[in-house]
Amino acid sequence: MTALAALLPLLVTAAPTARGAALVDVSALVPDAVVDLRYATAANFLGRAVYPPDARCLVRADVAARLARAAERLRTRDLRLRLYDCYRPLAVQREMWRLVPRRGWVADPRHGSNHNRAAAVDVGLSTADGREAELPTAFDAFEPRARADAAAGIPSVARVNRDLLRAAMEAEGFRVNRAEWWHFDAPEARGAPILDVPLAPAALAGSPPPRP
Template identity: 45%
Template sequence: MAGRNFLVSSAVSSARPPLTQKAAKQSTSYTVPDWARMIDIGSVNRNIKLDIRYATTNNFLKRKLYKDARCILRAGVAQKLAQVQEDLQKRGMGLKVYDCYRPLSVTKQMWEALPDGRYVANPVRGSRHNRGAAVDLTLVDSKGKELEMPSGFDDFSERAWRTYAGKDVSEKARKNSRILEEVMVKYGFISLPTEWWHFDAKGWEGFSLLDVPFGAVPKVK
């Protein structure tokens, strides 16, 4: 696809450190393929609902970590997520997103609070979220109401595991979790074993770590 200039790089290089906010401001000449650009999910599908938890105090750190409640992803990843939404709409369901792109500086704050690799990425290596190639989400019905799931978002217990078989999780919740996983996998996402809500886009390793502000990506009018 045709390339276009943007302030973030799409390539991973072991010889080049993650692009920081300062470096991003200084480097505006990177040519990035269209599918690797960072875009707002609303530019490809306005029906995906948002509940960006880290832009609120309703998260495990109990404080706001983002200034803007936006879902920003690599364009190719966003387009795949839009396909998931379109598929689910035919079934009378849809998506609600909790988190998408996450600046590396935020991951550092999370690691300080919970240094457990099962739930938070070690900032030394960074996460798929830091690459704009991961998403946390759930299912909603046709009216936008969340469907029952095995646990709440960011539940750091075994209830959030995909293999959890405890009697405290209903069959309806297990079924909803399976539906979400099946549709996400169908359109090119990989599920995380310890978090029913987390999915990585295939090819995530082809993107570099980022620590640029949400304001660097144009808002959807």
């Protein structure tokens, strides 16, 4: 069975605004991933929540299959994926731009972000017991050390973890954002439509129940 075929029972039927697209709850496919959606909290550069508290990590089915394979690579190093951000509705992109209209920090909603296409993820690492692994900076730290190739001022353990994450993601076709070690774009972003499907589970038919 192919990875994409294994995804079929997990597909979340999107609202009509998705133009027939289907999104997948990554935690259903990668059950050991630590879901840490920062935009459902105030622990982000905006300083406030812009997602509902019950938001889920949703992506395109083919992107989810890539993430599952990357997670498998990381397990061989006793590491787990930590999911900071996944699909982002266009309405939220507009709100982020209203709050911080600064290119390089927020994508202009007139053109959209690959997060709006459900084809980009912000990820980190956790140890086998779920603790956040050491990485060069905190998520959303827009500073020189956040660059994907930064070296100065970064402890060796953090650099090794960053490079392991990048290697696992790039081996499955993702491309890192040079300015943000945590941001990875999938090749499926090219030509994918911008979506505005709500993140609340009630709006997503067929969603599995929340994990305890």
